[in-house]
Amino acid sequence: MSLFSPRLTVEQVEEGHGLAPKFGADGLIPVVTTDAGSGEVLMMGVMNADALTRSIRTGEAHYWSRSRQCLWHKGATSGLVQKIVEMRIDDDQDAIWLRVEVSGGASCHVGYRSCFYRAVPVGGAKVPTLIFTEAEKVFDPVQVYGDAPNPTRL
Template sequence: MTGQTPFAAPSELDEKIEETTRFAPKFGPDGLIPAVATDAATGRMLMLAYMNAEALAKTIESGDAWYWSRSRSQLWRKGGTSGHVQRVIEIRTDCDQDAIELVVEQAGPACHTKRKSCFYRAVSADGATLKFQE
């Protein structure tokens, strides 16, 4: 990596962020932006993680999903240890560019519990219990 990011800062935009064609992600005060990974084949949400500018730039550069671990305070490539790599098909951003969606081809399970998705429990109607699902 060259240390340069391929995207603009929101402050560099001349037009409204909702209408611009320039990628200008808005990172939070902690330097992070939430990123959801969705399965390219099914559209199912697989996981939620966070990216800093370096993780986002490495994702764009490499085509593999990179994230920032808030608990370990370090970059990590999804599947670096498990082999369950996320190959990025498309990167999307929301209307005000403060969230990222990675549309991915997921090799193996996305969740560290060995499930396809980290979202494998449904909250009951009374909000008191969880029902496991696949």
């Protein structure tokens, strides 16, 4: 049985009580994930209907991996599970915000706490040089995932 209501009217979607997510033509909905305590942005991902359903039912974040083309239970390999503290959906139900607690303290597969670990200088005329905002990694990705190159990246 689906957890989702049909999208019937603008009023129903924007003012109603039914969850009626609008997935894109690719079947995905964007998800911004933040730390429940600090508010820090940890990552941006996407969910398909199955990932959203599993996230609601289990209370742990599931995503759709575009690079691997498969369902992804965050932390299944690394142990860095994202426990959902709160899930919100925007006014027209086409974007999701998760507030999570992360076991292990990191959300990025590169080993940093947040996937947003570099700042882009703005306002300059030259090509920007990224500035690292996190001084050290929380974990060693090679120890967690192995050292095999990921052919789906880049």
